[in-house]
Amino acid sequence: MVNFLDLIWLIPLFPLAGAALMLFLGRSLDPQGARGHHPAPLRKVISFLCPGTVLLSLIFSAGAVWQLAGLPEKTHQVINFTWLAGLPFHLADGRLASFAADWGFLLDPLSSVMILVVSGVGFVIHVYSIGYMAHDGGYYRFFGYMNLFVFFMLMLVLANNYALLFVGWEGVGLCSYLLIGFYYQKKSAADAGKKAFIVNRIGDAGFLIGMFLMFSVVGSVRFLDVNRVLAGGFPAETAGFGVLSAMALLMFVGATGKSAQIPLYVWLPDAMEGPTPVSALIHAATMVTAGVYMVARSNVLFRLTPETSAIVAAIGAFTAIFAASIALVQNDIKRVLAYSTVSQLGYMFLALGVGAYWVAIFHLFTHAFFKALLFLGSGSVIHALSGEQDMRFMGGLKDKIPITHWTMVAGSLAIAGIPGLAGFFSKDEILWQAYSSPSGSKALYVIGLVTAGMTAFYMWRLMSLTFYGRSRVRPEVHVHESPAVMTVPLIALAAGSVLAGWIGTPRLWGLPEAFRSFERWLEPVFAAAAAEAAGHGAHDASVEWLLMGVSVLVAILGILVARYLYQVRPEAADSLAQALQPVHRVLYNKWYVDEIYDFLFVNGLGKGGGRLASAFDRIIVDGGVNGAGWFTRFTSRLSIWWDTWIIDGTVRLISFTVKMCSYPARILQTGRVQAYALFFVAGVLLFFGYYLVR
Amino acid sequence: MHPITTAHYLWLSAALLLIGTVGVLTRRNIVVILMSIELILNAVNINLIAFSHYLHNVNGQVFAIFVITDAVAEAAVGLGILIALFRNKETVLADEVDLLKW
Numbered sequence: 001m002v003n004f005l006d007l008i009w010l011i012p013l014f015p016l017a018g019a020a021l022m023l024f025l026g027r028s029l030d031p032q033g034a035r036g037h038h039p040a041p042l043r044k045v046i047s048f049l050c051p052g053t054v055l056l057s058l059i060f061s062a063g064a065v066w067q068l069a070g071l072p073e074k075t076h077q078v079i080n081f082t083w084l085a086g087l088p089f090h091l092a093d094g095r096l097a098s099f100a101a102d103w104g105f106l107l108d109p110l111s112s113v114m115i116l117v118v119s120g121v122g123f124v125i126h127v128y129s130i131g132y133m134a135h136d137g138g139y140y141r142f143f144g145y146m147n148l149f150v151f152f153m154l155m156l157v158l159a160n161n162y163a164l165l166f167v168g169w170e171g172v173g174l175c176s177y178l179l180i181g182f183y184y185q186k187k188s189a190a191d192a193g194k195k196a197f198i199v200n201r202i203g204d205a206g207f208l209i210g211m212f213l214m215f216s217v218v219g220s221v222r223f224l225d226v227n228r229v230l231a232g233g234f235p236a237e238t239a240g241f242g243v244l245s246a247m248a249l250l251m252f253v254g255a256t257g258k259s260a261q262i263p264l265y266v267w268l269p270d271a272m273e274g275p276t277p278v279s280a281l282i283h284a285a286t287m288v289t290a291g292v293y294m295v296a297r298s299n300v301l302f303r304l305t306p307e308t309s310a311i312v313a314a315i316g317a318f319t320a321i322f323a324a325s326i327a328l329v330q331n332d333i334k335r336v337l338a339y340s341t342v343s344q345l346g347y348m349f350l351a352l353g354v355g356a357y358w359v360a361i362f363h364l365f366t367h368a369f370f371k372a373l374l375f376l377g378s379g380s381v382i383h384a385l386s387g388e389q390d391m392r393f394m395g396g397l398k399d400k401i402p403i404t405h406w407t408m409v410a411g412s413l414a415i416a417g418i419p420g421l422a423g424f425f426s427k428d429e430i431l432w433q434a435y436s437s438p439s440g441s442k443a444l445y446v447i448g449l450v451t452a453g454m455t456a457f458y459m460w461r462l463m464s465l466t467f468y469g470r471s472r473v474r475p476e477v478h479v480h481e482s483p484a485v486m487t488v489p490l491i492a493l494a495a496g497s498v499l500a501g502w503i504g505t506p507r508l509w510g511l512p513e514a515f516r517s518f519e520r521w522l523e524p525v526f527a528a529a530a531a532e533a534a535g536h537g538a539h540d541a542s543v544e545w546l547l548m549g550v551s552v553l554v555a556i557l558g559i560l561v562a563r564y565l566y567q568v569r570p571e572a573a574d575s576l577a578q579a580l581q582p583v584h585r586v587l588y589n590k591w592y593v594d595e596i597y598d599f600l601f602v603n604g605l606g607k608g609g610g611r612l613a614s615a616f617d618r619i620i621v622d623g624g625v626n627g628a629g630w631f632t633r634f635t636s637r638l639s640i641w642w643d644t645w646i647i648d649g650t651v652r653l654i655s656f657t658v659k660m661c662s663y664p665a666r667i668l669q670t671g672r673v674q675a676y677a678l679f680f681v682a683g684v685l686l687f688f689g690y691y692l693v694r
Numbered sequence: 695m696h697p698i699t700t701a702h703y704l705w706l707s708a709a710l711l712l713i714g715t716v717g718v719l720t721r722r723n724i725v726v727i728l729m730s731i732e733l734i735l736n737a738v739n740i741n742l743i744a745f746s747h748y749l750h751n752v753n754g755q756v757f758a759i760f761v762i763t764d765a766v767a768e769a770a771v772g773l774g775i776l777i778a779l780f781r782n783k784e785t786v787l788a789d790e791v792d793l794l795k796w
Contacts, residue, residue, distance in 0.1 A: 671791050671793060673788050
């Protein structure tokens with residue numbers, strides 16, 4: 001029997017190998033130009049290899065989780081080597097610590113849920129992509145990026161410390177960027193990729209600072225050590241006032257970037273420019289939940305700072321209702337789902353904020369199924385309509401693409417919260433926790449409830465516009481059901497959407513333990529939180545039944561209203577939009593957030609920064625250059641003065657003296673031969689005269 | 695009738711020397727200056743020969759021959775310089791050639 005537990009470091013490496021193979025061999029397996037209906041024969045190799053690597057990861061993950069379940073202490077850490085090492089230094093409270101980050105992996109109940117979701121849903125989506133991407137160029141590039149993404153995502157959820165988690169965190173951001181901009185010839189896609197990257201970078205900066213702060217205070221970035229130090233009555237006074245809150249808040253900033261929460265959610269709707277399987281895998285099921293995972297992973301820290309948790313809950317609730325309101329009126333089928341994702345992530349943060357960590361992870365788990373299903377279903381619709389994404393040109397597709405339709409029905413009912421389907425259990429638990437948890441409140445519950453109604457409404461609006469009513473499909477489009485390679489994954493995910501919730505049924509229902517195994521499974525990770533919640537568990541059962549009934553009622557109401565407006569009497573929707581013209585316009589334009597950001601940051605900060613930079617150039621840099629020039633000129637003038645008056649003066653004085661002294665000699669030098677001859681004769685006469693006279 | 699004595703020769707020689715010296719000092723034309731130099735040399739020659747005759751010693755006459763030879767060479771060099779000078783300065787006047795001052 002293979003010991004999968006000690007091989008967890010292998011899990012991420014399979015997809016990495018796939019990505020590396022695509023990098024080096026992909027081009028020769030799928031030559032450029034061999035696209036469309038005559039794919040290169042070797043393309044099949046890619047189609048088997050890349051999903052195959054993810055399947056291997058899934059098998060190893062499942063094996064490891066199975067063996068983990070058999071351990072008494074449900075935590076297994078594998079440290080391959082020390083990856084980063086620094087010199088020792090003293091922490092704020094005087095302890096000696098040295099920065100060290102392992103290349104190490106931690107399998108515990110939380111990460112086992114994550115690796116199963118990532119490799120499981122990832123594998124299904126890989127299979128689906130074989131069909132969806134069949135007509136696209138860059139087949140190997142697509143699968144290479146997807147495999148690389150799965151590698152980084154598995155690194156993220158398996159890492160045993162924050163530094164290695166950050167590697168995965170950045171890596172999935174990179175793959176997200178690459179895949180959003182997959183159709184890089186399209187300007188909007190390239191722009192969306194850049195936007196996602198830049199917005200994420202803002203959050204990442206927060207996460208990094210939080211991580212450094214954590215090291216400087218706690219002295220380690222290893223999850224188990226950090227949790228032990230923090231849980232062991234870490235005195236907040238030694239850390240300094242507000243340090244823990246700042247740490248948690250900075251990490252949450254990172255989470256808002258990656259998990260698309262206000263104020264950094266703006267990149268996710270634009271990310272729909274990527275191929276639909278990418279939207280399903282990265283921007284619905286896995287990567288965007290990284291922030292949720294990270295906060296849940298840091299639950300000890302967040303529980304120590306209730307004020308930060310309150311902020312998390314408030315942001316989550318507000319994001320949930322805000323994004324849902326935008327989703328109400330969007331016409332692009334993928335954009336509705338994108339805003340829906342933002343909204344559902346808001347639910348998860350709401351749950352995290354009120355201390356119901358296992359519920360957040362539960363919703364993450366169920367959401368991965370039904371949102372991936374909805375995205376893949378919408379991809380199947382788009383595929384059937386040869387690329388049409390606008391729901392105003394759909395309708396009446398129910399009988400033409402039946403498998404897509406029925407699986408989408410399952411997904412929609414699941415997300416709407418119809419009892420018995422996955423979304424009901426997780427969402428209802430979130431609402432109940434928002435109401436009943438000691439850090440919850442009625443306001444949070446009401447926001448969540450309204451959002452639930454909106455969710456049901458926009459989902460059924462999507463279904464009505466797409467599948468029911470009169471067909472508005474453009475006449476030249478030939479509608480066709482997708483091939484089996486795409487519909488089988490849909491069916492698999494639909495099964496998940498229907499059944500996944502049954503492992504987390506409400507305690508209230510009194511079902512056997514097996515139906516509540518999810519909470520029990522995660523208990524070791526969130527032990528402290530669970531203990532606290534248990535202390536406050538004394539709520540009236542009748543209240544819980546009532547709230548459950550209300551949320552079901554709201555969901556059904558949302559569906560019925562949407563059905564009435566968009567299916568029974570389609571003209572009513574238009575007249576309602578007319579009547580509520582200003583509201584509709586604001587919602588349709590997404591509350592003008594993009595425009596506000598453009599005004600404030602892109603233009604305001606960008607152009608203001610440009611002006612500042614130009615002023616800096618003009619005053620400081622040019623000033624320096626000009627000053628240096630002026631100084632050189634000044635010193636050269638001094639030098640000229642010295643040369644002219646002192647050096648030249650001396651030289652001239654000497655020459656002048658010599659000239660003055662030589663003046664008498666000069667008049668004798670006439671240059672005339674006869675004058676010299678005269679002196680000569682005179683000299684001779686004088687000479688003889690002297691002798692004669694003597 | 696007085697016989698011609700050595701003193702007469704000496705007076706002639708002195709006169710020639712004086713004429714030659716004045717010529718060298720006063721005339722501007724270099725040709726004339728050269729001619730005056732010849733006069734001076736010839737005054738010397740007459741002097742040499744007069745004393746050679748008076749002393750009955752032939753050395754003076756030999757020396758006179760050497761002086762004549764020397765005068766020829768001096769005239770040749772002098773005229774050569776004069777021609778070169780004329781080619782460059784277009785003048786044969788000594789006071790116009792005064793480059794060699796200060």
